[in-house]
Amino acid sequence: MERSNYILYKLGFALITLTAVLFFNFLLFRILPGDPVKLIIHSPRMTREAQDRIRATFGLDKPVWFDTERLREGDLLGAFDTQFTAYLRNLLRGDLGMSFATRRDVADLLAERVWRTVVLIFGGDVIAIVLGMALGLIAAWRRGTRLDAGFLLLALFTWALPTFFMGIVLVLLFGRGRLPVGGMVTPGLKPEDGLTYWMDVGKHLVLPTIAMAIVYTGEYILIMRSGVMEVLSEDYILTAKAKGLSTLRILRDHALKNAMLPMVTMIALTFGYTVGGAIQVETVFSWPGLGRLMYDAVQKRDYPVLQGSFLILAVSVILANLLADILYSVLDPRVKAE
Amino acid sequence: MGVTGALILIVVVAMAVFAPRLAPYDPYTRVEVTPEDILAPPDAGHLLGRDDAGKDVLSQLIYGARVSLTVGFTASFMSMVIGTTVGLVAGYFGGRIGNVLMRSVDFLMVIPDLPLMLVIIAVMGRGLLNIILVIGLLGWTYTARLVRSQVLSVKERQFVLRARSIGASAARIMLHHIFPQVLPLVIAQAVLDISVAILAESTLAFLGLGDPTLISWGNMLNFAFERGMSRRAWWFLLPPGLAIVWVSLSLILIGNTLDEIVNPRLRTHHLFDPKRMIALVVRARPREEEVLAESG
Numbered sequence: 001m002e003r004s005n006y007i008l009y010k011l012g013f014a015l016i017t018l019t020a021v022l023f024f025n026f027l028l029f030r031i032l033p034g035d036p037v038k039l040i041i042h043s044p045r046m047t048r049e050a051q052d053r054i055r056a057t058f059g060l061d062k063p064v065w066f067d068t069e070r071l072r073e074g075d076l077l078g079a080f081d082t083q084f085t086a087y088l089r090n091l092l093r094g095d096l097g098m099s100f101a102t103r104r105d106v107a108d109l110l111a112e113r114v115w116r117t118v119v120l121i122f123g124g125d126v127i128a129i130v131l132g133m134a135l136g137l138i139a140a141w142r143r144g145t146r147l148d149a150g151f152l153l154l155a156l157f158t159w160a161l162p163t164f165f166m167g168i169v170l171v172l173l174f175g176r177g178r179l180p181v182g183g184m185v186t187p188g189l190k191p192e193d194g195l196t197y198w199m200d201v202g203k204h205l206v207l208p209t210i211a212m213a214i215v216y217t218g219e220y221i222l223i224m225r226s227g228v229m230e231v232l233s234e235d236y237i238l239t240a241k242a243k244g245l246s247t248l249r250i251l252r253d254h255a256l257k258n259a260m261l262p263m264v265t266m267i268a269l270t271f272g273y274t275v276g277g278a279i280q281v282e283t284v285f286s287w288p289g290l291g292r293l294m295y296d297a298v299q300k301r302d303y304p305v306l307q308g309s310f311l312i313l314a315v316s317v318i319l320a321n322l323l324a325d326i327l328y329s330v331l332d333p334r335v336k337a338e
Numbered sequence: 339m340g341v342t343g344a345l346i347l348i349v350v351v352a353m354a355v356f357a358p359r360l361a362p363y364d365p366y367t368r369v370e371v372t373p374e375d376i377l378a379p380p381d382a383g384h385l386l387g388r389d390d391a392g393k394d395v396l397s398q399l400i401y402g403a404r405v406s407l408t409v410g411f412t413a414s415f416m417s418m419v420i421g422t423t424v425g426l427v428a429g430y431f432g433g434r435i436g437n438v439l440m441r442s443v444d445f446l447m448v449i450p451d452l453p454l455m456l457v458i459i460a461v462m463g464r465g466l467l468n469i470i471l472v473i474g475l476l477g478w479t480y481t482a483r484l485v486r487s488q489v490l491s492v493k494e495r496q497f498v499l500r501a502r503s504i505g506a507s508a509a510r511i512m513l514h515h516i517f518p519q520v521l522p523l524v525i526a527q528a529v530l531d532i533s534v535a536i537l538a539e540s541t542l543a544f545l546g547l548g549d550p551t552l553i554s555w556g557n558m559l560n561f562a563f564e565r566g567m568s569r570r571a572w573w574f575l576l577p578p579g580l581a582i583v584w585v586s587l588s589l590i591l592i593g594n595t596l597d598e599i600v601n602p603r604l605r606t607h608h609l610f611d612p613k614r615m616i617a618l619v620v621r622a623r624p625r626e627e628e629v630l631a632e633s634g
Contacts, residue, residue: 017445028461156594160587162537164544165579168563172572269447276452280541284563294453298460299546310457317450 006329014322021314026087029307030064062086096311097304101297106308109293114312116184117289121278123205124212129267131213132220137259139221140228141251151221158218163277167211167284180204182286208285212277219273223266227259234258261332268324272317340595346588350581354403361397365553369393380573387573389558390565398553399577405554406536406585409470413535416474418481418528422520425485426512430493440486443479451476452541459547466549469542473535481527488520522600530593533586540582555582 064083090097096106139151158166171181180186184204189197231237232255240250279291286292290309297305353360363369371391380387386395424443428436455472462468492498493516501511542548543556544563555578562574 013441013444017448020445021449028457031461156590157583157587160533160537160583160590162541162544162579162582164541164563165559165582168559168567168575168579171567172570172575175570272448272450273452275450276541279452279456279545283545294456295545298456301460303461306457306460310453313450313453318448321448 003329007326010322010325010329014318017318018315021311021318022088022091025307025311025314026084029303030083096308099297099302099305101300101302101305106304109305110290110308110312113289113293116287117278117282117291120205120208120212120281120287120289121274123209124277124281125216125267125274127209127213128216128220129263131217133224133256133263135217136221136224137228137251137256139225140232141247141255143229143232148225152225155218155221155225158215159222161215161218162280163211163215164280164284166215167208167281170207170211171284174207179206181207184288204285204287208281208287211281211284212274215277216270216274219270220263220266223270224259224263227262228255231255231258261328264324264328264331268321271320275313275317339591343588343591343595346584347592350403350585350588351407353400354407357401357404361394361400363394363397365393365398365401379571386577387571389574390561395558395574395577398558399555399581401553402555402558402578402581403585405466405549405552406539406582409466409473409539409554410532410536410585410589413470413474413477413539414528414531416470417477417531417535418524420475421478421481421527422485422517422524424478424482425520426489426516428482429486429489430508430512430516432490436486439482443482446476446479451538455538455542456545456547459542464542464547464549466552469539469547469549473538477531477534477538481524481531484523484527485520488523489516492516492519522596526593526596526600529589529596533589533593536582536586536589555579 062082066080067082070081094107096110098104099106099109102109135151135154139148142148175181180203182204185197185200189200191197237250237254240254245253278289279294281287282289282291283295290313293305294309296302297309358364369391371388386399389395389398424439428439428443454476458472459468462472493511498511498515501515506515539548539554540556540559543554544559546560548554548557548560550557558578559575562571562578566574
């Protein structure tokens, strides 16, 4: 299969996945026990008419999927005037509904917070990738030595370590130190304060980033170690060795380069876990990103916010995977679809 | 490494089984407390201090092992059964069925686990059964891939071809001839999956979605984080977390060792020890021929 076909195939898969996520997201929040209007209205004294009006504004008076009655009347277009199409239409307009708890527009809430999560994930992941690749390479090269066993044990230990617990340990260790352990900025500082404000935000980022980095380094050590080990068992390494190339050159030019390829896929594949880690770290450090938003929404059963955050996280992970697939096909010309 | 892991695991299993005898107090009964008992630090009567309701932390820790192990074993067993079935069918039949099955595996792999579990549990309710079902039903994808790739190579081997030529049914071949060949790999993976399930359960519980009627390590951490953080109640915060690390590390050590024993990849290595390297190359040669003979 040609590369362009491969990319088209991957694009098609991503589109199907996105569609499935949209359906799932719609369906899951429709099977909520009880009447959704009752969740919005807490007062039992509200009149029937007022309740019906709310139902109408949310489109909840319409059928869920398909209006067979209007189809029987010959109104083909009207038959699609349902809750599902209303959901799609709102989505296309960027309308994700209103938060039950804060009465704020969900899309606004998400837009305000998404960058804070991006910064945290990016910082933590980059440190973890660089460290993990370096340590994994060394471990694979010195396979079977005490150094390798040490790195392996470290990696397995961080694998066994729940991300949120790493955060809690850091808070207990540094709780009385100079680094802040919660929130995004010292209360009182405003963005207008310029550099002082951003320096303060940066300080608040240190511990959450370290927590992310520690937990995910182990994972990358394992991936890199097995990747390099596989490369080192190839015959061309033996050839390189026979040619008298120095160990450093073999590692750098042959092992590292070839082990980089699976790394790209693994970074994208594990991106879903990393997002999960961000939810935990943000919860522990009260970092006001998407993760903390989800945590708060879970506590208050704020379904529109949950629905919106899940959608945005799922879509970004799907897109990241698509990007990795395309990148992979550019890096490795042998790649083709199954 | 595997033996160490097994020994650690035995301790935890014993803790879960003999919880009522080991625990100094029954964590499920109400206790009369004075204000001083709330988050009281460790003393002779309460070796790990007390929690925010004045209850003994050590007893809760011992009872918590039950929930973690129950969730871990049942969810992992579910994943193992589903994953093996899907992998066998997809690998053996291939074609359209295999394609559809493997694309659904790809689909599940690409959806971020934790956010998905969060929304499902938040909507469906946080009972123990729901938690087990969600973890088990989402955790089978890796097993399915592993089994499928093994089946693809095993199904071309002589004994399978012979069985087919004498008219054995597909179900019989899969169950009696191919399944025993993939079982060791599946078990190694299932052991690793137990730890993944235990971590998932405690993460959900920490985020406030644990079964509220049970004492689990994740639930304890949720309470400790919500109420014990400001008092820096380390005796309430650290033990349940360390218990999670303890049990999942043991499972990972066991699973990793099993994997190294049963997985035929990664045996050769050309860079490290020149003397051993020659031996490895010599030994590696017949294996390559074997592979060629099998694939051809």
